[in-house]
Amino acid sequence: MITEKEPGTGLAARVPGSKSLTNRLLLLAAAADGTSTLRAPLVSEDTVAFREALGVSGIPVKSGPDDAFWQVTGTGRGPAGPARPWCADAGTAARFLPPFAATGHGTFLFDGSSQLRARPQRPLIEALRALGADLEPGPGNGLPLLIRAHGIEGGELSVDSSLSSQYLSGLLMAAPLMRRGLQVRTGSSLVSRPYVDMTVALMRRFGARVEESADGTLSVRPGAYDATDVVVEPDASSASYIFAAAAVTGRTVTVPGLGTDSLQGDLRFVEVLGQAGAEVQVGPTATTVSGTGPLRGGFTVDMGEISDTFMTLAAIAPLADAPITIRGVAHARLKESDRVAAMAENLRACGIETSEGKDWITVRPGVPRPTRIACHRDHRIAMSFSVLGLAVPDTISLDDPACVAKTFPDFHDELRRLFTGDATS
Numbered sequence: 001m002i003t004e005k006e007p008g009t010g011l012a013a014r015v016p017g018s019k020s021l022t023n024r025l026l027l028l029a030a031a032a033d034g035t036s037t038l039r040a041p042l043v044s045e046d047t048v049a050f051r052e053a054l055g056v057s058g059i060p061v062k063s064g065p066d067d068a069f070w071q072v073t074g075t076g077r078g079p080a081g082p083a084r085p086w087c088a089d090a091g092t093a094a095r096f097l098p099p100f101a102a103t104g105h106g107t108f109l110f111d112g113s114s115q116l117r118a119r120p121q122r123p124l125i126e127a128l129r130a131l132g133a134d135l136e137p138g139p140g141n142g143l144p145l146l147i148r149a150h151g152i153e154g155g156e157l158s159v160d161s162s163l164s165s166q167y168l169s170g171l172l173m174a175a176p177l178m179r180r181g182l183q184v185r186t187g188s189s190l191v192s193r194p195y196v197d198m199t200v201a202l203m204r205r206f207g208a209r210v211e212e213s214a215d216g217t218l219s220v221r222p223g224a225y226d227a228t229d230v231v232v233e234p235d236a237s238s239a240s241y242i243f244a245a246a247a248v249t250g251r252t253v254t255v256p257g258l259g260t261d262s263l264q265g266d267l268r269f270v271e272v273l274g275q276a277g278a279e280v281q282v283g284p285t286a287t288t289v290s291g292t293g294p295l296r297g298g299f300t301v302d303m304g305e306i307s308d309t310f311m312t313l314a315a316i317a318p319l320a321d322a323p324i325t326i327r328g329v330a331h332a333r334l335k336e337s338d339r340v341a342a343m344a345e346n347l348r349a350c351g352i353e354t355s356e357g358k359d360w361i362t363v364r365p366g367v368p369r370p371t372r373i374a375c376h377r378d379h380r381i382a383m384s385f386s387v388l389g390l391a392v393p394d395t396i397s398l399d400d401p402a403c404v405a406k407t408f409p410d411f412h413d414e415l416r417r418l419f420t421g422d423a424t425s
């Protein structure tokens with residue numbers, strides 16, 4: 001059940017800043033004219049890679065004491081090459097930085113890990129080429145990607161957003177630096193729409209003029225962003241593990257700073273937990289989840305717009321009293337791992353009856369047997385199964401626990417503190 005009132009007095013979880021918000025704010029601040037301040041940024045592999053990629057592109061990011069804030073000094077224009085930005089495993093870096101670079105000048109050679117090189121980049125390359133950018137992609141039509149930047153005219157554009165919303169987000173954030181701005185059509189196949197809404201909301205925070213017409217065309221006027229001071233919300237995707245752990249252990253946990261005005265679509269994961277029987281309270285400035293007994297299954301849920309949290313649900317689904325089917329997640333096969341296959345493989349290894357299709361997975365009730373989870377270097381596989389391991393102690397071990405550092409470096413410590421220690425506040 002969900003109530004919109006101030007949350008109860010649950011254990012206060014320490015959830016780090018949002019990766020999606022932090023990396024957007026880094027980009028927008030880099031494109032703004034002046035110095036912006038990002039308060040409570042996420043400090044993790046993805047965001048450190050992003051800030052270092054800006055640094056080598058001539059846009060310094062300075063840290064305040066204990067990384068309480070980062071300060072970015074932008075020029076109001078695209079970056080100046082030459083530069084070799086390293087994107088590590090970060091999809092947001094590989095999709096947000098190239099459009100920004102293309103509005104600058106000089107050469108930029110983007111590269112990333114083998115995991116990132118394996119992820120689709122073609123729709124972004126085709127869109128930038130349509131805008132007149134001079135690009136040389138690698139053999140797989142992705143990274144490494146050479147850009148000979150000479151500014152971007154802009155104008156009308158169609159983008160294929162059926163594989164990822166990140167291409168559109170990257171193009172939109174660069175649009176004010178394009179000489180004629182951008183009028184972009186996304187078509188009906190756009191996935192992960194909440195992330196595009198996040199992009200537009202933050203662009204407006206930095207002074208951009210963005211309009212959406214009835215047919216879904218997004219129009220962005222040219223004109224530099226204004227430097228801004230922003231507080232980063234805690235990461236709603238990271239919070240999903242904390243909320244799920246409360247639901248399956250019977251504890252009550254509150255995440256301060258994640259409330260009804262959140263820009264993050266993944267907070268809607270708590271609605272799914274409510275459907276499964278947890279007690280959920282979403283307040284203006286905090287969200288609380290309480291476990292109220294065995295999980296209630298017997299439903300199908302489309303998690304296409306919040307696909308980063310589908311693994312959190314799939315991992316605890318064996319604890320429900322009836323099967324749970326998750327749909328709309330075909331694009332989750334193209335992320336840090338083929339996430340539908342990875343969840344099915346690991347659940348079956350646990351002895352849980354699991355079936356899957358192109359865009360769906362069905363998990364049946366069962367008691368997991370001791371299993372070493374194959375994380376596939378995917379932080380969300382590691383974190384999701386760690387929650388199952390809380391509910392069924394001495395069952396789950398991970399082949400790569402450290403991969404959580406991509407977005408939640410203190411994950412294992414925080415899970416222990418909240419759910420196995422005697423945390424009282």
Ligand SMILES: O=C(O)C1=C[C@@H](OP(=O)(O)O)[C@@H](O)[C@H](O)C1
Pocket residue numbers: 019020021092163164165166169191192195307308331335
């Ligand atoms: O724009 C973003 O910040 C993100 C968009 C989503 O990717 P897709 O748009 O590829 O689904 C999500 O999976 C990712 O963790 C972050």
Ligand SMILES: C=C(OP(=O)(O)O)C(=O)O
Pocket residue numbers: 089090091092093308335336380407
């Ligand atoms: C898909 C993810 O990240 P990214 O696309 O930013 O690498 C994620 O964090 O689950």
